[in-house]
Amino acid sequence: MKQPELGLKVAQLRAEKGFTQEELAEFCEVTARTIQRIEAGEVEPRPFTRNSLSNVLEFDLGKDGLSSERFWLAALHLSCVFCVVIIPLLIWSWLKDRSYQMDQHGRQVLNFQITMTIALFAFGGCLLISLPAGLIALEQGVGNITLLSTAALVCSLPLILIGFFAAFQGVINAVRTLNDQPARYPLSIQFIR
Numbered sequence: 779m780k781q782p783e784l785g786l787k788v789a790q791l792r793a794e795k796g797f798t799q800e801e802l803a804e805f806c807e808v809t810a811r812t813i814q815r816i817e818a819g820e821v822e823p824r825p826f827t828r829n830s831l832s833n834v835l836e837f838d839l840g841k842d843g844l845s846s847e848r849f850w851l852a853a854l855h856l857s858c859v860f861c862v863v864i865i866p867l868l869i870w871s872w873l874k875d876r877s878y879q880m881d882q883h884g885r886q887v888l889n890f891q892i893t894m895t896i897a898l899f900a901f902g903g904c905l906l907i908s909l910p911a912g913l914i915a916l917e918q919g920v921g922n923i924t925l926l927s928t929a930a931l932v933c934s935l936p937l938i939l940i941g942f943f944a945a946f947q948g949v950i951n952a953v954r955t956l957n958d959q960p961a962r963y964p965l966s967i968q969f970i971r
Contacts, residue, residue: 781822783878785817787837787878795835850877854880857891858887861895861940866884867888886961887951908929
């Protein structure tokens with residue numbers, strides 16, 4: 779892991795452990811200014827400091843973090859193509875502690891997947907309610923087949939669009955990740971922070 783991600787991860791882990799910068803510096807046998815500079819992304823820690831931080835914070839802050847990180851990041855983003863939350867959840871939970879980027883990208887993908895799943899269920903519920911109601915109305919002679927077909931199309935069109943949107947976002951963000959650009963998922967609700 780390199781700066782500035784390393785500094786951000788150290789600051790996050792330190793806050794989770796409830797340490798001040800001074801306490802962390804004392805545990806790692808370095809100065810508080812060294813911790814400040816690492817967290818600010820100003821310096822790369824020396825091997826001794828990196829190992830000390832890894833031990834105290836109970837997180838592997840090794841040089842690479844994860845040897846095949848780019849592959850797993852692309853796989854994580856491409857899992858959006860299937861609109862199934864379980865796939866990115868498994869990848870993220872397996873690798874989030876080994877790589878800062880996997881943790882951050884995994885949160886983005888999961889938030890997007892959960893949002894899309896909620897949208898799919900909402901429009902799917904609309905379809906499940908409207909079709910039986912339309913069939914009942916058709917049997918009673920209140921409606922006609924054209925009205926029923928239109929209702930089915932109107933309710934199923936968002937499902938198709940959500941599927942295409944999720945697949946498109948997954949492919950675009952996998953490519954962006956492979957080109958070292960930040961991933962962006964519009965319309966995501968932040969469930970996992």
